[in-house]
Amino acid sequence: MLTYLYKIRVIMAHTKFIFVTGGVTSSLGKGIISASLAKLLQSRGFKVTIQKFDPYINIDPGTLNPYEHGECYVTEDGAETDLDLGHYERFSNEPTSQANNITTGRIYLSVIERERKGEYLGSTVQVIPHITDEIKKSVKELAKRNKYDFVITEIGGTVGDIESLPYIEAVRQMKWEMGKDVLVIHLTLVPYLAAAGELKTKPTQHSVKMLLEQGVQPDIIVARTEHPLNSHLRDKIARFCNVAPSSVIESIDAESIYDVPILMHQEKLDTEVLKLVNVPVENDLDISDWENFLEKLKHPKEEIEIALVGKYVELKDAYKSIFESFVHAGASNEAKVSIRLVHSELIEKEGTEELLKDVDGILVAPGFGERGIEGKISAVRYARENKIPFLGICLGMQCAVIEYARNVLNLKDAHSTEFNDKTKFPVIDIMENQKKISSLGGTMRLGAYPCKVKPETIAFDTYGIMDISERHRHRFEFNDKYLAQFEGAGMMATGINPIENLVEIVEVKDHPWFMGVQFHPEYKSTVAKPHPIFVNFVKAALKRKKGM
Numbered sequence: 001m002l003t004y005l006y007k008i009r010v011i012m013a014h015t016k017f018i019f020v021t022g023g024v025t026s027s028l029g030k031g032i033i034s035a036s037l038a039k040l041l042q043s044r045g046f047k048v049t050i051q052k053f054d055p056y057i058n059i060d061p062g063t064l065n066p067y068e069h070g071e072c073y074v075t076e077d078g079a080e081t082d083l084d085l086g087h088y089e090r091f092s093n094e095p096t097s098q099a100n101n102i103t104t105g106r107i108y109l110s111v112i113e114r115e116r117k118g119e120y121l122g123s124t125v126q127v128i129p130h131i132t133d134e135i136k137k138s139v140k141e142l143a144k145r146n147k148y149d150f151v152i153t154e155i156g157g158t159v160g161d162i163e164s165l166p167y168i169e170a171v172r173q174m175k176w177e178m179g180k181d182v183l184v185i186h187l188t189l190v191p192y193l194a195a196a197g198e199l200k201t202k203p204t205q206h207s208v209k210m211l212l213e214q215g216v217q218p219d220i221i222v223a224r225t226e227h228p229l230n231s232h233l234r235d236k237i238a239r240f241c242n243v244a245p246s247s248v249i250e251s252i253d254a255e256s257i258y259d260v261p262i263l264m265h266q267e268k269l270d271t272e273v274l275k276l277v278n279v280p281v282e283n284d285l286d287i288s289d290w291e292n293f294l295e296k297l298k299h300p301k302e303e304i305e306i307a308l309v310g311k312y313v314e315l316k317d318a319y320k321s322i323f324e325s326f327v328h329a330g331a332s333n334e335a336k337v338s339i340r341l342v343h344s345e346l347i348e349k350e351g352t353e354e355l356l357k358d359v360d361g362i363l364v365a366p367g368f369g370e371r372g373i374e375g376k377i378s379a380v381r382y383a384r385e386n387k388i389p390f391l392g393i394c395l396g397m398q399c400a401v402i403e404y405a406r407n408v409l410n411l412k413d414a415h416s417t418e419f420n421d422k423t424k425f426p427v428i429d430i431m432e433n434q435k436k437i438s439s440l441g442g443t444m445r446l447g448a449y450p451c452k453v454k455p456e457t458i459a460f461d462t463y464g465i466m467d468i469s470e471r472h473r474h475r476f477e478f479n480d481k482y483l484a485q486f487e488g489a490g491m492m493a494t495g496i497n498p499i500e501n502l503v504e505i506v507e508v509k510d511h512p513w514f515m516g517v518q519f520h521p522e523y524k525s526t527v528a529k530p531h532p533i534f535v536n537f538v539k540a541a542l543k544r545k546k547g548m
């Protein structure tokens with residue numbers, strides 16, 4: 001194996017660039033296809049990274065509400081990014097960074113800043129070449145960062161959108177400049193017309209035609225379909241789209257997103273890519289870790305139900321990383337984790353008993369704003385008093401602190417100053433260095449910070465080490481002034497940021513498993529490394545179910 005790796009790294013003298021475009025409709029799963037291809041190439045010993053281009057004007061999705069954009073995913077370096085980066089990390093187990101998510105806003109901002117500094121030496125600044133050069137620069141700079149063998153760049157939106165034109169033009173130029181080192185995969189839909197009883201290739205032909213009008217010939221067509229493509233259809237797509245029949249890859253609806261790497265391997269997507277970029281296919285891939293995970297995922301021995309309490313429950317994408325973390329933790333415990341989505345506002349109307357009865361664990365979700373906050377606080381109380389395993393993430397942790405203050409410390413109307421700045425007991429307060437910040441977007445406490453875990457705690461039992469690092473996204477924090485009072489009454493700070501002395505983890509004594517974390521463990525859970533907090537939370541829920 002090692003000799004193979006050595007051989008390959010010599011052959012891969014420079015980076016190959018793969019672009020993934022989408023046609024016909026959005027939501028075809030470009031992110032999953034990109035992440036699956038990355039996983040397959042990685043399993044062959046290559047160094048791969050994935051990048052997402054988002055054609056909107058926002059600098060990043062940090063200011064977009066979850067209805068617009070689902071979850072905002074946070075990287076180690078504190079970038080607020082598209083949720084597809086979460087898939088990239090979960091599949092590849094490789095951290096991403098700000099350089100992995102570029103938006104039109106960010107591209108324009110840097111070009112305009114440069115113009116203001118006079119760096120264009122008096123020339124007229126235009127989409128071509130200045131914007132397209134900036135796009136190409138961000139692809140090439142990412143490649144250099146870690147001497148990647150492959151950079152897979154997913155272009156958000158659908159071919160034909162006005163917004164994505166500069167990106168497609170940048171791809172056209174790179175293909176023209178770099179020939180075989182650039183490959184374009186076009187993901188498209190082959191719909192099934194029930195009335196005709198047929199799969200239809202026309203939308204695919206049209207979207208490839210649109211790409212051709214913009215000067216780009218795709219090399220590989222990945223066809224999303226509900227039914228298998230027969231050889232006649234594959235040939236037809238190949239002929240009309242000007243690709244080899246072996247370059248037509250079927251992507252059939254899968255039971256789980258985690259099946260996709262295996263399905264893509266069966267369709268030979270990885271070997272087709274290598275062939276087209278002139279990299280010899282010498283070694284076979286080792287994907288046994290992934291297969292082991294799938295085996296456990298598909299054959300759970302037990303089942304538990306966890307309530308996820310939040311205000312965006314009608315919108316699954318808002319809690320994407322939390323859902324996926326439970327998939328990883330479930331597989332690692334050989335258990336199926338069913339999620340009961342509970343709207344925190346509904347708790348305010350119907351009560352906890354009605355909505356949370358019989359669950360094996362309760363998670364109170366992260367969030368911003370006052371809506372549904374009292375429902376979240378009631379959910380914490382229900383978990384604490386009924387000794388149900390509890391995990392509070394970010395705002396969920398803050399709710400746990402507020403609940404304890406009100407109902408155990410008897411600090412009437414204790415609150416977070418985010419929701420009541422006149423409260424007599426501001427047990428959660430704005431962080432000192434956030435007070436002067438007025439602009440939104442990239443201004444929170446973001447990204448990875450170290451935390452010291454205290455021995456003989458649930459946290460230590462969970463991590464097995466004292467020095468951890470987790471990702472953050474918040475403005476408010478546990479108010480230190482109340483720490484002694486809380487600890488005296490049984491809510492302990494069991495994880496502390498050693499530099500700024502901030503409370504990062506709280507636990508409640510005399511409870512089987514109760515943890516509130518100011519950080520977001522869900523951003524770091526991957527297939528290869530399920531997050532220990534989720535793994536242990538699921539374990540605690542399984543114990544409760546068995547009455548242990």
Ligand code: GLN
Pocket residue numbers: 365366367368369393394395396418473474475476477
């Ligand atoms: N709104 C809270 C804060 O800013 C919690 C944020 C979150 O849950 N990500 O501190």
